[in-house]
Amino acid sequence: MKRLLSSIRDGNGFDIVLVAFPLGFLFLMAGLPLLYNILMSFQEVDMFSLGTFLRPFVGFKNYQDLFSQPETWPILGNTAIFVTGSIAGQFLIGFGLALFFWVNFPGASWLRGLFLVSWVMPGLVVGAIWNWILSGDFGVLNFMLRETGIISGNIFWRSDPNYSLYAVIIANIWLGTAFNMILLSVGLASIPGDLYEAAELDGANAWQRFWTITLPMMRSTIGAIVSLGLIFTLQQFDLFAAITSGGPNNSSNVTQYWAWDLSFRQYDFAKGATISVIMIVFVMFASVVYVRSTRHEVRG
Amino acid sequence: MTKQIELSGVNKYYGAFHALKNIELSIEKGSFVALVGPSGCGKSTLLRSLAGLESISTGDLKIAGELMNNVPPRKRDIAMVFQSYALYPHMTVEQNLTYSLRIRGVPKAEAKKAAEEVAATTGLSQLLGRYPRELSGGQRQRVAMSRAIIRHPKAFLFDEPLSNLDAALRVHMRKEIRTLHDRLGATSVYVTHDQIEAMTMADHVVVMKDGVIEQQGAPLELYDRPANKFVAGFIGSPAMNFVPAVVGEDGRSLAVDVGERQTITLDRQLQPGRRVTAGLRPEHLHFVEPGQGVFRLPVGIVESTGSATYITTATATEVTIVETARRPVKTGDIIDVSIRPADVHVFDGETGLRV
Numbered sequence: 001m002k003r004l005l006s007s008i009r010d011g012n013g014f015d016i017v018l019v020a021f022p023l024g025f026l027f028l029m030a031g032l033p034l035l036y037n038i039l040m041s042f043q044e045v046d047m048f049s050l051g052t053f054l055r056p057f058v059g060f061k062n063y064q065d066l067f068s069q070p071e072t073w074p075i076l077g078n079t080a081i082f083v084t085g086s087i088a089g090q091f092l093i094g095f096g097l098a099l100f101f102w103v104n105f106p107g108a109s110w111l112r113g114l115f116l117v118s119w120v121m122p123g124l125v126v127g128a129i130w131n132w133i134l135s136g137d138f139g140v141l142n143f144m145l146r147e148t149g150i151i152s153g154n155i156f157w158r159s160d161p162n163y164s165l166y167a168v169i170i171a172n173i174w175l176g177t178a179f180n181m182i183l184l185s186v187g188l189a190s191i192p193g194d195l196y197e198a199a200e201l202d203g204a205n206a207w208q209r210f211w212t213i214t215l216p217m218m219r220s221t222i223g224a225i226v227s228l229g230l231i232f233t234l235q236q237f238d239l240f241a242a243i244t245s246g247g248p249n250n251s252s253n254v255t256q257y258w259a260w261d262l263s264f265r266q267y268d269f270a271k272g273a274t275i276s277v278i279m280i281v282f283v284m285f286a287s288v289v290y291v292r293s294t295r296h297e298v299r300g
Numbered sequence: 301m302t303k304q305i306e307l308s309g310v311n312k313y314y315g316a317f318h319a320l321k322n323i324e325l326s327i328e329k330g331s332f333v334a335l336v337g338p339s340g341c342g343k344s345t346l347l348r349s350l351a352g353l354e355s356i357s358t359g360d361l362k363i364a365g366e367l368m369n370n371v372p373p374r375k376r377d378i379a380m381v382f383q384s385y386a387l388y389p390h391m392t393v394e395q396n397l398t399y400s401l402r403i404r405g406v407p408k409a410e411a412k413k414a415a416e417e418v419a420a421t422t423g424l425s426q427l428l429g430r431y432p433r434e435l436s437g438g439q440r441q442r443v444a445m446s447r448a449i450i451r452h453p454k455a456f457l458f459d460e461p462l463s464n465l466d467a468a469l470r471v472h473m474r475k476e477i478r479t480l481h482d483r484l485g486a487t488s489v490y491v492t493h494d495q496i497e498a499m500t501m502a503d504h505v506v507v508m509k510d511g512v513i514e515q516q517g518a519p520l521e522l523y524d525r526p527a528n529k530f531v532a533g534f535i536g537s538p539a540m541n542f543v544p545a546v547v548g549e550d551g552r553s554l555a556v557d558v559g560e561r562q563t564i565t566l567d568r569q570l571q572p573g574r575r576v577t578a579g580l581r582p583e584h585l586h587f588v589e590p591g592q593g594v595f596r597l598p599v600g601i602v603e604s605t606g607s608a609t610y611i612t613t614a615t616a617t618e619v620t621i622v623e624t625a626r627r628p629v630k631t632g633d634i635i636d637v638s639i640r641p642a643d644v645h646v647f648d649g650e651t652g653l654r655v
Contacts, residue, residue: 192384192386194382194384194386195386195388195389197351197353197373197380197382197386198380198382198386198387198388198447199388199399200353200372200373200374201351201352201353201373201374201376201378201379201380202374202379202399202400202403202447202451203374203375203400203403203404204374204399204403205374208403212388212399212403213388216390217389217390219390
């Protein structure tokens, strides 16, 4: 007993206690719900069996049902478009801005900080702002496109099935660009300046320096950003709730919004869980990429 | 001899700060020039100006006879070895070496062959496939040099390349760099704060302070005839002793004040009564029999390195003496020391210029 106590105070026991707390917390708050979610995707869940734990086991029936529904593939497609569109937009604009502020003109760091305003704003607020901007009748975006002659008639961004998904993508790009820019700025700042001087003396022009020094040195940062982007865009819910509610007619619906809709609006918890499990697979993949890219830091 | 690098009337300002003041320097083709001085003296700024990494405010900079003031670094055909080596961490040694060739579009096979040739001369052949992070400090240093050599540039610039190495390796690399320089017939400019590096490696030493060239010349010329007190104190280790002195009535003797007045004779005629500073190198002060020396000095601190003993006197103006005969000297002893008249340096008491 005394040895056990002293081990907890000063020894292996203490280490085990330290590790056990966060592990216990993670298991309780993240692990159990995750497992329960997976379990639920293999059960038959209805309003009457909600309160019980052990429900009838149905195997892969929920998955089969899900993929026989006509809206499943379009929604998965929407999700793919949403994720790639958002990440591409956020990354390219974010990288452009990071390079722009890297030039370090007077006030650059101050301005860069200001860009974070978009990122700290709640998604619902951003959604409300973009509702005004995207509004079909009096929206600023339509006004600008019309005045510059790009479009002749108003686009009803939120209610036209051809545009509704892109309306959310535009808002999401605006929301996530600043975060991309900050992480990329940190990556750029960590490249030693003398590498550029050495490359310059070796005869490389600005373009060659970007391709042979900047990009390869940013590889781990870019890997981290893209996988974080995948995780964040698959979590993006607020904007859908605020701008299109997945409509019209599922034209802007994505898996994360659909899972919520199935579970909490249609009370089809089994299908909701099934979609979540499919998403977990993708997020796990992104997490592995993220962890690997942050581990393989290339530093002099 | 042709001039490879010429600087005339070069000034550099950072806002109000005058970093380089009226620099006049010409470097012969094939020579090894060391820029030496305390930190902040402008030696690195001067080197970076040669490379084009800094622009000069006024004056002319010519490389191989061509005016280079507004030519970007990549078109100057100059290679630089950085203090941090600045190796490309994401490239293997071979890729580091061939970078400049690949940028210029040299065919792959040719670049590979060039890398192998250079690696053979610098002992990197076994390491071509490694990344910089897998190399030791000395190996990285060699890669940095090889990267410069492979280009056959008009001049090599070294920015304190040995300061990150340990003492033994530094002495070794000193010789290696000099040997390489001779074999390539290159023109090298070498920045260092270590006067021993400058003295041992260079044909021509440029001593700088506060953006001004204090003196330039062959290493021994600087040692034998320093132009002023600063150069005299900077060149030579341990540093020269400076003692206040007054020229005697006859103009051929010096009343030296090291706590008590002692007189030394000169080998030249000076204006009687002039206030000067006498410069006495520690290695020129030698022991003599009691009563025969020009100085009688109490011993303060005795430091022995094995090959030499550094004796610091317990006088108001401390005097350091280097002694190599392993004489049994201890703190509190009174010693008799002499110096040859030709070895006495005299500097003006106010301007510090050589008299």
